[in-house]
Amino acid sequence: MEDLTKKIIKFVDDRDWRQFHNPKDTAISLVLEATEYLEHFQWKNPEEIKKHIQDKKEDIGEELADILYWVILNAYYLDIDLQKAVEKKLEKNAQKYPIEKAKGQHTKYTEL
Amino acid sequence: MEDLTKKIIKFVDDRDWRQFHNPKDTAISLVLEATEYLEHFQWKNPEEIKKHIQDKKEDIGEELADILYWVILNAYYLDIDLQKAVEKKLEKNAQKYPIEKAKGQHTKYTEL
Amino acid sequence: MEDLTKKIIKFVDDRDWRQFHNPKDTAISLVLEATEYLEHFQWKNPEEIKKHIQDKKEDIGEELADILYWVILNAYYLDIDLQKAVEKKLEKNAQKYPIEKAKGQHTKYTEL
């Protein structure tokens, strides 16, 4: 992640783009890229999705890359350690969804 | 990233949740988490956003963690190497946005 | 629509909320409400969706109402006649998707 972060920041700073990156607009980018990813699976049944993934794996990977690009940039600007943030979240979710209760269940923790 | 991926997959498999993770719904998760992140910055001017980030840094970090969790899971299921995907995307964008043209400009590449 | 518009504007003006309604944030509201609506159908197969619609019709209707509320408000602030805008769009789409070509096809117009 550190290596990716450096490359992304260099890409941005080479172009002097940091001046445009305010929190509201960079958060909007995250949403826009996430919906572009989702669009790949719309109007398709599971069979068609399977085929689409085979045919367009590179395009779909690019969309995920776009989302990750913005996740990393947002975290960088807000000074958030993503590795730690995910680990903390996993611990928190492990308490919300204890294995014995959540196993094979797809109910929200409030209804477990 | 590899380490995080392992931890996330273990979290999911401990709960036997893989059965629920079809591409359309996991893509929807990405969108939903991205909008929760965006919500932090709505109805606030730059000054208020700055204060909000100071006051709620942990909450905001959790939202980014949620997005990254789903980015990693989606990539894992689709067998996409995120590190490589971002690097490829940066190269592609470097051609779309050559430094000499894009520097300090916030125009889409089609209008550069 | 006119009647609804009046009621919505009265609701907003009674609370003196117009001052907060800038285009970026009211557009974000549209996205947030749309994702709340989508959330109702996530993690469910067609059978479960059918049941959910029966059980939660009122809640789901509320989400659609929230979206329409923001559509109407956004249109009002931008001085856009929604009735005319939809009619125009239907005409435009009728040309993009001529009946003889588009019938029973779910392909984008660029691929018809």
Add this chain to the structure above:
Amino acid sequence: MEDLTKKIIKFVDDRDWRQFHNPKDTAISLVLEATEYLEHFQWKNPEEIKKHIQDKKEDIGEELADILYWVILNAYYLDIDLQKAVEKKLEKNAQKYPIEKAKGQHTKYTEL
């Protein structure tokens, strides 16, 4: 609204598209159209937004029309009376946000 609904349904049925319109995918359409609308206001300050609205009013109106198209279709398929749903929602919100408390305040009802 009734008139628009009829026109939209005729447009869909002329093309025999109802078969593709399951609740999850039509809800996704709502999200996708809402983000296209939002995209108009990204990376712009209030001054630039004002200018953009003047320059692109027709395009922006089309995006709102696309959202309304899907609001109406979703409501039609779920048999929801939009007029009534919005009126009910306004009454509910009037109780959550009583004028004397909410006037000039932009706090969530839980914090009023």
